[in-house]
Amino acid sequence: MSSLTVTGLAKSYAVGVPVLGGVDLHVPSGSFTALLGPSGCGKTTLLRLIAGFEDPDAGTVVVGDRLVAGGPGRSVPARRRGIGFVPQEGGLFPHLTVAGNISFGLPRRQRREGSRVRELLALVGLDGALADRSPHQLSGGQQQRVALARALAPEPSLVLLDEPFSSLDATLREETRLAVSAALEATGATAVLVTHDQAEALSMADQVAVLRHGRLVQLTDPRTLYRSPQDLDVAAFVGEAVVLDAEVRSGTAHCALGAVPVEGGYPDGRARVLLRPEQLRLSDPSAAPGAVVARIGGVDFFGHDARVRLVLPEAGTVSARLVGADLPAPGEEVAVTVRGPAQAFPPAATGELPRPVVPA
Incomplete structure (x- = not known):
């Protein structure tokens, strides 16, 4: 797995209305970072710029030692960045089985063998018997775990998760959150989670980046964030x-x-x-x-x-x-x-x- 370094990242969707205003962020290799902030603070935009779904107006994105956005030349396309992405609703292909979804981005040989699918289902805490089911036959939590398995299948250098638990009820959210954390830890993956759920960020992450009005206002471990917030706005937001x-x-x-x-x-x-x-x-x-x-x-x-x-x-x-x-x-x-x-x-x-x- 690789580290992630974002420097001076800026993005605007309208003249004079910046969404991100020069964000600096470092995610060490093998660590879990949560991007926390209220709706509209720029969390998802930052994730999309890292993933390569959009290009920044300024700044750079470096994955490991590879410059993927900013600097001379065009940005590296999303499909060539070696980044796994888990969207908010899972985003599974409805016409494919669970096995088909997980193996979608794998080489043909691995798709035929099926061993990688069984390995990943076990990794995310799902029974191998689910491999032949369609997405609509799964619960919301199972769909999110399959989405994570699909993201981990090609062994990406970085995994991005965009509010993957927001649509789940409280009990299922906790169960799925634990399964996802265990899977990421087992693979040693470098991960970035976007969330507006304070408990989610504090319980899952090694470090939490708090965004406000498109700027990073504090980056620290969960305990320090809760006990020593940068200011009263941060204090009121994290608890x-x-x-x-x-x-x-x-x-x-x-x-x-x-x-x-x-x-x-x-x-x-x-x-x-x-x-x-x-x-x-x-x-x-x-x-x-x-x-x-x-x-x-x-x-x-x-x-x-x-x-x-x-x-x-x-x-x-x-x-x-x-x-x-x-x-x-x-x-x-x-x-x-x-x-x-x-x-x-x-x-x-x-x-x-x-x-x-x-x-x-």
């Missing part, structure tokens, strides 16, 4: 966030949740502080004298855990994440304490601090 007005003095933020230590060396003065909902701890007010008291505004129960909406006296509603047992009731008063430090960011440029970020 639920509690953002509060604060005054920082000597490394401590004084906010609606009391005095909270701040990471790093943020200077004294006004700030916006970021906490994650799982950092908030709830207890009986009588057992925590001096703690901030909030009223339970509502509880969203998810089984394994729950989101508790807390109404603070001077800061509106924020969220806490708790395990799914012994949950407080709406209207109940609880003491709120914070576990761990907060991150501090500069106040809004307008001088007005934002209200807390509460997910819909």
Whole structure:
């Protein structure tokens, strides 16, 4: 497998309306990178430029040590880039069997033998008995696995996946995601996944590239991205966030949740502080004298855990994440304490601090 290096990649579809504005991205050989961002941020356009379905206005794409787009001469055609592509809906040929789809791009000898098809079906966790079925006889998850097997069949140097799980229900999505991850890891493939699903990106990728308005704003491993986001927009996008007005003095933020230590060396003065909902701890007010008291505004129960909406006296509603047992009731008063430090960011440029970020 090969590395991928994108340098200064730019693309516009209309004059003065850039979709990508000079993206730099490096994907090490054998690694898995997720391109994460809201709809319209340029994720799929970046993937299409890498695949060779479109040509960039500026910048280069290098796969391994081979320049495939940009620079002198014309771009290398998509079919000659040695890149496997898994589209959003699988894109299987309806008139071919599973075996026919997987072997479509293989040499004639390998198509006749059939051993490569059986090997790939096993690799993606499918029974070899499915080889003679038509795509319409498969579930959505099975179709996506066949699409991955087809992409891996010619042993490409790079595999690109364009939101391959978006049409699947939650249970099937998780099952298919695990199968795809295992298959890619087994082959040592270099892979790039486009997604707007934060959980998908954080759980699957070695590194996550966050795009916003056609630019790469942060590239790092999933844990660092969640714990140390570049800014509050990134923080709110990659997970639920509690953002509060604060005054920082000597490394401590004084906010609606009391005095909270701040990471790093943020200077004294006004700030916006970021906490994650799982950092908030709830207890009986009588057992925590001096703690901030909030009223339970509502509880969203998810089984394994729950989101508790807390109404603070001077800061509106924020969220806490708790395990799914012994949950407080709406209207109940609880003491709120914070576990761990907060991150501090500069106040809004307008001088007005934002209200807390509460997910819909």
